[in-house]
Amino acid sequence: MSELHKKPASELAQMLRSGEVTSVQLTELFLDRAEKLNPLTNSFLRINRETAIEQAKHADELIAAGKAPSVLTGVPIAVKDNLTTTDAITTAGSKILENYLPQYDSTVVSKLRAAAMPILGKTNLDEFAMGSSTEFSAYGPSKNPWDLERIPGGSGGGSSSAVSGFLAPIAIGSDTGGSIRFPAAVTGSVGAKPTYGAVSRYGLIALASSLDQVGPVTNDVLDAALLQDVIAGHDPMDSTSLVDSLGQMADFASKTDVKGLRVGVIKQLASDGFHPGIKARFDESIQLLVDAGAEIVEVDCPSFEYAVSAYYLILPAEASSNLARFDAVRFGQRVLPEGNPTIERVMAATREAGFGPEVKRRIILGTYALSSGYYDAYYGSAQKVRTLIQQDFEKAFAAADVLISPTAPTTAFKFGEKLDDPLAMYLNDVATIPANLAGIPGISVPNGLAENDLPSGLQILAAAKNDGVMYSAAAGIEKLHNDKWGKRMIDFAPELEVN
């Protein structure tokens, strides 16, 4: 690990504190890489050189004065473009917000600023975070650094490709049904979705309010824990934000011993539908855990069968309402129709031109699911399934400290492979969705190479507010893998080269 840009944020932070490197140097290093490599990966929608350098100077002053406000002060970061920033256009990957400059910073971004972490730029995503591949971004897909012909996962493919391609040391993502964890799995990086409410949603452009959660995208577990410590905490601007602190995740992530850890294997997520390579790596990891003294238990979560169906009713229902505000009246694009520009016609023309196909599909689905006469059958039933899934988890966590499964059924697929088959695309999230429905924390860590020599991910879930337990287990499993392979999985990734 000789090259500076491949070092984890925790090490960069130490070098900043010891004066080996300045924040301006680090920020310039990543800005240079981002500007050079972004034409390949399309990770960033915008790179903010000027403001990032300014913020880096400020960080250096604080560090020099011994007043660094955070462990990660001075470490540059990339931010998913569905979090509002007053100094950078925020599009959520949609045409409808093409030139939208927000009037306020999201709470997460405010926390990054308070920690004096320079923001390199805003990363690509499927429009309004609806998708698993970034192919639904209005600004073109991001590419997987492992194979530029393949998807980097979605919706947070911009952040995952930025981090796994070392265009940024760490990044912020958001996860509604797997949008942090699935991209992490297919790019060999780490992505964590904290407990619902652990991180403020204020300023996160909502997809589905009851499912959305902001979280870290990094190259190792400790970095994810360090970043969660920066962005978590109660926010009076978010009514669903947790009041009590969940503790310092970095402390938990430094406990790597899995001896005696009760690891539950979810019966419903251990066999059908997973590619053979994925399944093989998963079984090997179970063996690694057994060898290290963990106790493996099988847990039964019968309601998971209905999770994807319930999710694709609840999400579109909430999204159809959340996206109603994009109407050309107060902000964003305004498209004038031919003929008489009445308000209804302007709203319709703007939404017709401004929204892409997946967004329209989900708005229509959600509108239908909430319609009177259908509400009970669709939205109402979905909420019942949600309760059943929570009960399944409650039982499972009585028997196990953490639950594991493969993060995704496949490795990264090629562009276009699932674009015309929404159902196949939706099934990518079969393992990640239950955590969102139950509000519990989940993390994806690298789990070895599978089909096509591409990375696969292992998902670790913990009970609500037990993010610490999740980080300890994740750090333990990560260490078992690193010990086995002699290096991080991300270090197997090919170098990105510009021809």
Added chain:
Amino acid sequence: MAKAELMDFDEAIEKYEVVIGLEVHVELNTNTKMFCGCANEFGDQPNTNVCPVCLGLPGALPVVNGKAVEYSIAIGLALNCSIASDGRFARKNYFYPDLSKNFQTSQYDEPIAFEGQLEVPVASGKVYNVAIERAHMEEDAGKLSHVGGAGRIQGAEYSLVDFNRAGVPLVEIVTKPIFDSGSEAPELASAYVRQIREIVKAMDVSDARMERGNVRCDANVSLRPKGQEKLGTRTETKNVNSLRSVENAVRYEIQRQAAILAAGGEITQETRHWHEDKKYTSAGRPKSDADDYRYFPEPDLVPVQPTEELIEEIRTRLPENPASRRARLQQEWALSDNEFRDIVNSDLLDEIDSTVSLGVSAQSAKKWWTGEIARIANVEGKEISELSVTPEDVAEIEKMITDGKLNDRLAREALSGVIAGEGSVAEVVSAKGLEVVSDDGALTAAVDKALAEQPDVLEKIRAGKEQAAGAIIGSVMKEMRGQADAGRVRELILERAKS
């Protein structure tokens, strides 16, 4: 639009049973809005009391105003409602440019208060027990003004939106259908609204000014042939912004619907708008039971769960209920039933109560408010509450009369000056030179002059016919341009005549 055919009111009541239902919106006078920290202020520059939350900007989230919840509970308790231990907000989805998020945050199946009742007396002495279905919290919308096209949305050149009112807290109070009011239906409707107004004003949870829209009423009216079980088709008349309008609008709808039904026609289920100036309702939007607002629980808010202690604490703070207050005041003021009903029906209880508490006798206070002030309001076609005259003004005028500084005619003139906005009582009196001449020198000279001019009258007075002094008083008052205390003039005439 022309006035519709109307049936004679008595005939309509003869033929049909009237069913009314009332929805009263009360705007709360909290310092801040329902879901954000913006000032809840009437009349400020457009779009100055706004923020990301009430403008519905991307990523913004609502936070419930605790004071608004307390006020809502107080209203619920005053209406003898049960208070929900788990009140939930819901989204009411519809597109309209004054609705910043294109959904209204309201309450649906779990209102904060439900199942109450209110005793409402009417002029006949009958007391109706109006059943309250629910009182729920919601937010107000912004305000549209249409430029060009006679201020209507159709034909307007463009429209402006002021979001200062967006997010102002409202409580909507909904009655159950009221069946048995017959010919008293119009009066009951307005007496009910008056009583709600009295209650919220007494509790100081609303400014309760109907002309400002602090209290707004939608009146549902339907008719059915006597003896028929099935309810008739109802109309909902909106925009009834004064007590008089409530009464007139209900009366009008009864007469209009009766004429249609008698002619074999059908009532269209629709909203109608009341035009107070021309005294008729016009058709608005067709409304059907299938109106689909796609209500669903607001995922951005946690349920409102008032504790038993809080509810009881609010209960102890409730002011006297209006019925017992009326009984008390009538007794304290020693007024007959008729006199007191006069006050209640003129909606002047508060004004007279305040005036009496400033030291004015009940009879005098009543005389001013139900007499001269009511007369001026009537002439100007306004509500008394719209006139800029206060109990303090009345008390001041009354004191000047007692002190002999104003006579009755001058007092009326001073009052009309105050109402015309010419200043305070003192300012009007001094600007117009209204104060009576209390300088005996000037009065004595005028008396002497008048006596000298009418020697025959002087003889009669000297002969003991003191009533003849009236003719001299007239001359003196004329000479003094009315600005003399008639009592003092009489004293002086008798004094001078006998000297």
